[in-house]
Structure formats: structure tokens, C-alpha cells
Amino acid sequence: MSAVQYSDVIRERFRRPRFRGRLEDATAAFEDVNPLCGDRIAIECRMEDGRLADARHHGDCCAICGASADLLIEMGLGKTAEELSRIGTPELLERLEADIRPTRLKCVTLPLTVLHGALTGRAVAR
Amino acid sequence: MMLGEACRADFPILARSVNGRPLVYLDSGASSQKPRQVLEAMQRFYERSNANVHRSIHTLGEEATEQYEAARDAVRGFVAARHRQEIILTRGTTDGINIVAATVGRTLRPGDEVIVSEMEHHSNLIPWQMACRDRGAILRVIPLQDGAYLDMEAYARLLGPRTRMVAVAHISNVLGTINPVAEIVRQAKAAGAMVLLDGAQAAPHLRLDLAGLGCDFYVCSGHKMLGPTGIGVLYGRLETLERLEPGVGGSEMIKEVWIDHAQWNDLPWRFEPGTPPIAEAVGLHAAVEYLEKLGMDRVSAHERELTRRCLDALAAIPGVTVYGPRNPEIKGAVVAFNVAGYHPHDGAALLDQSGVAVRAGHHCAQPLARALGVTGTLRASFSVYNTAGDVERLAEAVVGLRDQL
Numbered sequence: 001m002s003a004v005q006y007s008d009v010i011r012e013r014f015r016r017p018r019f020r021g022r023l024e025d026a027t028a029a030f031e032d033v034n035p036l037c038g039d040r041i042a043i044e045c046r047m048e049d050g051r052l053a054d055a056r057h058h059g060d061c062c063a064i065c066g067a068s069a070d071l072l073i074e075m076g077l078g079k080t081a082e083e084l085s086r087i088g089t090p091e092l093l094e095r096l097e098a099d100i101r102p103t104r105l106k107c108v109t110l111p112l113t114v115l116h117g118a119l120t121g122r123a124v125a126r
Numbered sequence: 127m128m129l130g131e132a133c134r135a136d137f138p139i140l141a142r143s144v145n146g147r148p149l150v151y152l153d154s155g156a157s158s159q160k161p162r163q164v165l166e167a168m169q170r171f172y173e174r175s176n177a178n179v180h181r182s183i184h185t186l187g188e189e190a191t192e193q194y195e196a197a198r199d200a201v202r203g204f205v206a207a208r209h210r211q212e213i214i215l216t217r218g219t220t221d222g223i224n225i226v227a228a229t230v231g232r233t234l235r236p237g238d239e240v241i242v243s244e245m246e247h248h249s250n251l252i253p254w255q256m257a258c259r260d261r262g263a264i265l266r267v268i269p270l271q272d273g274a275y276l277d278m279e280a281y282a283r284l285l286g287p288r289t290r291m292v293a294v295a296h297i298s299n300v301l302g303t304i305n306p307v308a309e310i311v312r313q314a315k316a317a318g319a320m321v322l323l324d325g326a327q328a329a330p331h332l333r334l335d336l337a338g339l340g341c342d343f344y345v346c347s348g349h350k351m352l353g354p355t356g357i358g359v360l361y362g363r364l365e366t367l368e369r370l371e372p373g374v375g376g377s378e379m380i381k382e383v384w385i386d387h388a389q390w391n392d393l394p395w396r397f398e399p400g401t402p403p404i405a406e407a408v409g410l411h412a413a414v415e416y417l418e419k420l421g422m423d424r425v426s427a428h429e430r431e432l433t434r435r436c437l438d439a440l441a442a443i444p445g446v447t448v449y450g451p452r453n454p455e456i457k458g459a460v461v462a463f464n465v466a467g468y469h470p471h472d473g474a475a476l477l478d479q480s481g482v483a484v485r486a487g488h489h490c491a492q493p494l495a496r497a498l499g500v501t502g503t504l505r506a507s508f509s510v511y512n513t514a515g516d517v518e519r520l521a522e523a524v525v526g527l528r529d530q531l
Contacts, residue, residue, distance in 0.1 A: 005475055006531065014531050037471055038488045038501055060501045062469035063531055104475070 006063065007098035013067035018074060020066070023056045030117035031059070034110050041069055043114045052076050052084060057111065064096075064104055069111035071095045081119050088112070129420060129428040130513045136161040136416075137511050147481030150519045155299060155327060155460050155507030156485050157349045160413070164353060167412035168405045179404055180378065180395075194404050197411035198394070201359050204414045205344065206335040211393035212367065214360040215402055215410075219326040220249040222345035222360035223293070225397060226322055227253035228373030230291055236262030239288045241319075243268040243276055243305075244497050245298045248490045250324040254293055268294065270497045274301055274451050281310070285317040292321045296328035296344075300489045300505065301450030302433070302460035304328075311341050320366060326350055329359075330509065331429055331459050333422035342366040348406060352510070353413035357406035360397065367393050376400045417510075425510055429459035432508040432517055436461045439521035446524065449503055459508040462489070465527055470502040476530050477504075480523040 023044040031042035041059035045052060055076065057069035072092060076084050089109055093100060100108055134140050137159045142149050151159060171193060177186035179194045198213045207213060216222040234240070240254050244267055258265045266284045271277040276294070285292075292314040297304050307323055314321045322343035325334070329346035336344050341363070348357040362370075372379055372390060376399030381389045390396045417425060434454040440446045445466035451457045465473050474486035487502040488495040495502055506520055 005479075006472070011531055036487075038492060038495070039469075039471075062471040064472070101475075104471070107471070 005099050005101060005104070007096060009071070009095065009097045010063055010067040013070045014063040017057075017066060017070045019056050019070050020058060021056045022058060023054060026056075028118040028121065030114050032110060032114045032117060034061075034065070034106050036106055037062075039065055039107070039110070041065055041110055041114055043069065043073070043111065043118050045115070045118050047081070050080050052079055052081075055115075057114075061110070062104075062107055064098075064100065064107040065110055067096060068092055068108045069114075072111045072115060076115065084119060085116065129424060129510050131515075133161070133420070134511050134513075136163065138162060138165075140511060144481040144483070145479050150482045150516045152506040152508065152512065152516060152520060153483045153485050154330070154509035154512070155350065155505065157355070158330060158352050158509045159511065160352055160354065160409070161416050163416050164409045164412040168354060168409040171405045171408040176405065178401055190404055193411070194402065194407050197407035197414075200411045200414045204334070204418065205329070205359065205361055206337055207361055208337045209364050212336075212361055212364050214362060214394045214397045215407055216345070216358040216360045216398075217356055217403060218349070218358035219324060219345045219347040220253075220358075222343075222358050223250055223322065223324065224253045225360055225374055226343050226345070226362075227257045229370050229397070230320065230373075231257030231261060232371060232373050234258070234261035234263040234290060237288055238263040238290045239266050239284075239286065240264070241266045241268060241281070241284050241289055241292045241294075243294045244270045245276070245301060245303065245491065245494045246293070246295055247299050247324065247326065248492070249326075250293055250295060250322075251493070254291070263290070264288075270494065273449065273498055274303055276303075276305055276310075278306065278309070282313060285313055285319065287318070289314070289317050289319040292319050293324070294322075295324045295326075297325075297331065297458035297460070298450065298491075298494075299327050299460065300462045300491050300494055300503065302327075302457040302462070303451055304332075304456050304458055307341070308339060311339060315340065327458050327460060330417075330425075332426055336361050348410040348413060351410075351413055352416055354403075354406045354409040357403045357410050359410075362394075362397070364393070367397070372396050372399075374399050378402070420510055428510065429508045429512075430454050430457075432512055432514070433457055433459055433461060435514055435517045436506055436508075436520065439517055440524065443521065443524055445528075449498060449500075460505060461507070462503040462505045464500060464503050465524060468527060468531065470504050472531060473504050473527060476527055477520075477523045480519070480526065482520055482523045484520070 026044035039061040175189035320342040325346040330351035344361040349355040470486035
């Protein structure tokens with residue numbers, strides 16, 4: 001095993017998330033649930049001039065999911081919707097620097113689904 | 127035969143290491159490990175006697191049939207049913223409940239009522255939601271009391287002339303609560319309702335006396351009681367089964383078939399459509415024999431002692447919240463808990479790093495998790511092969527969680 005599942009990146013993002021919370025002036029938001037564990041995470045975004053100006057995540061989720069959401073927002077700031085849609089699981093996994101087991105991959109990808117939902121203007125789930 | 131350390135040698139998997147530490151398996155409530163006796167019985171069946179049952183007119187078919195039906199007799203003795211016709215072999219607890227829900231469901235009329243409880247596993251909830259939806263029946267729910275028990279006063283109020291079915295867990299798979307099933311059955315019978323008990327957590331842990339209990343249906347799974355996956359038991363009281371038309375159809379469950387109708391087979395085969403899980407039945411037979419050699423009263427006492435030690439050990443760790451009854455006398459071999467600051471999945475993944483396997487999440491009981499005000503919990507559960515040392519390893523690993531995230 002080249003890396004541990006709970007990498008320094010995940011632990012750091014869990015202890016001190018940079019984008020956890022709410023966005024007062026959000027222009028788009030989406031929430032989704034991981035059916036395997038019942039975790040839910042919401043992402044609220046503000047798009048300005050076609051670019052992601054700011055975003056926050058909140059919800060009830062594990063450290064891996066929270067870290068993934070936090071990194072995703074950091075990676076996405078300043079990007080257009082088109083550029084954001086190109087951020088995928090491999091890019092997130094690289095940044096997490098962790099040996100994510102198959103059973104926990106959904107924890108990484110849930111924020112991607114949620115961000116995508118927000119950007120494509122799907123109605124807020126539930 | 128001995129419990130704990132003395133029977134561990136029968137379970138080959140317990141010799142392995144996980145993440146460099148000897149495995150401590152505390153997830154038997156989800157699926158127990160299997161003794162060599164079960165593995166060898168299934169291997170022997172496949173190597174010597176494998177064939178389809180009941181209509182195969184050759185030696186292997188006869189042997190397979192004999193072994194399959196012998197499993198039924200062993201199960202009948204294990205659960206203390208009066209008749210072998212009362213033992214229906216299924217694919218598991220979920221399958222058993224669905225068979226009953228489909229069968230009883232056919233008889234529900236709009237306005238009829240089905241009572242479940244807030245602590246049910248989804249498997250004893252969804253089939254009843256579906257049956258009620260399809261028939262215009264009403265689902266009533268016994269609420270949780272004090273975060274651990276069924277509100278029996280509410281139950282008494284819910285029972286009424288429209289109650290057709292009461293479907294509740296014998297032992298909660300999260301809280302471990304041993305529900306007062308004799309009283310539940312007594313009151314349901316007085317109201318003229320049928321009773322199904324979900325015994326998935328109880329059959330591996332308690333001596334059963336289904337004839338004495340008087341429930342209409344009792345369901346459990348082989349794989350939680352040292353047997354293989356893919357097999358379960360549906361006990362149906364003979365008088366109840368005799369007056370029900372089967373709700374699921376196929377081969378084996380018929381006596382004679384015409385293009386537009388059929389005559390049903392005798393009990394118990396009437397409720398066993400399709401080729402049954404034959405090798406799995408052979409494995410279940412071996413599992414039941416293994417448990418009976420240990421003695422179910424001794425199994426209960428052993429697991430109760432582990433539950434008591436676990437409750438004591440966890441109570442001594444700061445930041446740990448335990449759910450369900452604190453009294454091991456009214457608790458099955460299941461302890462659910464949370465560690466402050468740790469999502470259950472992170473907790474379970476980190477415990478796994480220490481070689482300790484526990485379950486994490488809502489344990490397929492989301493309404494219960496909601497009632498407890500949690501997304502999920504960690505859950506340690508015990509079986510015959512667990513030891514006091516396993517509980518100590520769990521406690522050490524939980525203490526060691528601090529500062530890991």
C-alpha cells in the first residue's frame with residue numbers, strides 16, 4: 001500500500017475545512033445522498049460572469065467526503081462551468097493523496113455529483 | 127464443545143490477519159463466520175451428491191433430496207416447531223418476509239392495518255409498505271420509547287379490529303433490544319391479528335420455542351447463524367399456512383398444472399417455488415448441529431457476557447455514546463455506539479486499520495437512526511467464537527481513535 005486511506009490531506013481538510021458552511025448569496029445549490037451510507041452533502045455556489053466565484057459545502061458526511069468537497073471547491077474556484085465539468089474522480093483522487101478503497105470511492109465522488117447537479121440547474125433534491 | 131477461545135480453531139478465517147494485526151471479527155450481526163463443519167458439509171455435498179431435488183429419479187437426486195429434507199427436520203428441531211410442514215426454506219430473512227408480505231398482502235383489503243415498529247430493519251418495513259400501497263391498507267408504527275424499547279402502551283392502542291398483521295423484530299439489529307415478543311403475540315392474537323417476528327438477530331443468539339411462542343410467522347437467515355448465505359428459514363404456523371393461498375409461484379410449489387390454472391403442492395413445498403438452495407440447506411443443517419452441540423443456552427450466556435463487558439468497556443471511554451438497553455439481560459449480542467467527532471464510517475475504517483471489524487452506518491434501519499437523531503452508528507456484534515480479548519482489542523482501538531483524524 002503506497003498511501004494510507006486517511007492521508008494528511010484528508011485529516012487537514014477534516015480538521016480545518018476551508019469551504020465548509022453556507023453561502024448567503026448562492027446562485028445555485030444542490031444536495032444529494034449516498035444511498036450506501038445515508039450521508040448527505042450540499043454545495044452552494046455563486047457564479048459570476050460565467051465563473052465559479054465562491055462556493056461552500058455542508059451536510060452530514062464522513063471525513064473523506066468532506067475533504068473531497070472541500071478540495072473540489074478549491075480546485076473549481078475561478079473556473080467556468082465547462083471547465084468545472086472536466087474535473088473528475090482521477091483529479092480529486094490525486095489531490096487527496098490517499099489510498100481510497102473501492103467501498104469508499106462513492107464518498108469521493110458524491111461531491112462531484114452534487115456540484116454537477118448545481119451547475120446543470122437540477123432542482124434541489126429533497 | 128466449548129465457546130470462545132475453545133471453538134476458534136473451528137473457524138479457519140479467524141486465523142488470518144488484517145492490516146498486520148490478528149483479525150478481531152465483531153460483525154457477526156451482519157454475517158457470521160462459518161465453522162469448518164459447515165464448509166466441509168457443503169464441499170462434500172457438491173463433490174458427492176449434487177443434483178436437483180424432489181423430481182430427480184436417480185441416485186444423486188435421491189441423496190440430494192434426502193439431505194435437503196434432513197436439513198428441514200434439523201431446523202424444525204432447532205426452532206422447536208411442531209411440524210416439518212411449518213418449516214419453509216427460503217433465500218434468507220428478507221426473502222421470507224417478502225413471501226409472507228406477498229401471501230398475506232393478497233388478502234388485505236382497503237382500510238386494513240399492518241403494524242410495524244420504528245426499530246425495524248428495512249427488510250421488515252419495505253415489504254409491508256409495498257403490500258399496504260398495493261392493497262390500500264394502512265401502515266401503523268409502534269414508536270420507540272426512551273431510545274431503546276417498543277412503546278407497548280402505544281402498541282396496545284394501535285391494535286384494533288382492522289389490524290391484520292403485526293410485524294416486528296425479535297431483537298433489534300441496532301439497539302440489541304430483546305422485544306417482549308410473547309406479550310406482543312398475546313395481544314395480537316387477542317385482537318385477531320397475525321404476527322410475524324423477524325428473528326434474524328435472535329435465532330443465532332437465543333433458544334427458540336416457536337410452538338410455545340404462538341406466532342404465525344418467524345423468519346431468520348442462515349448466514350447470521352454460522353451457516354451459508356443464500357438460505358433462510360420461514361416458519362409458518364400450520365393452521366395459518368393452511369388457510370393462505372401462496373403469493374409467489376413457480377415450479378416445485380405445484381401438484382398439477384394446466385395451462386390456465388394449477389393445484390398447489392402440499393406444505394411446506396407450497397411456499398418453496400423454484401429450485402431451492404440445496405447445498406446451502408446442507409450447510410445450514412451443519413450450522414444448526416454445531417449450535418446445538420454448543421447448546422443455545424450456553425451460547426446466549428456467552429454472548430451476554432461479551433455484551434456486558436463491551437458495555438462496561440465502552441462506558442469507560444470518554445466521548446463514547448452507547449445506544450439501546452444498558453442491561454445485557456434484555457439485550458442481544460449487539461452494541462451500537464458513536465465516538466464524538468468521528469463519522470461512523472471513518473471510525474470503522476480506522477478500527478479496521480487495527481484489525482478490528484465492526485459495522486458502521488444506519489444498519490438498514492434509517493427510521494430508527496432518525497429517531498435516535500444520528501446518521502449512523504458503529505456496531506459491534508458477537509458470536510460464539512468471540513472472546514473477552516476481542517472486546518479488549520475493540521476498546522483499545524476505540525481509545526486509539528483519538529487524534530487519528
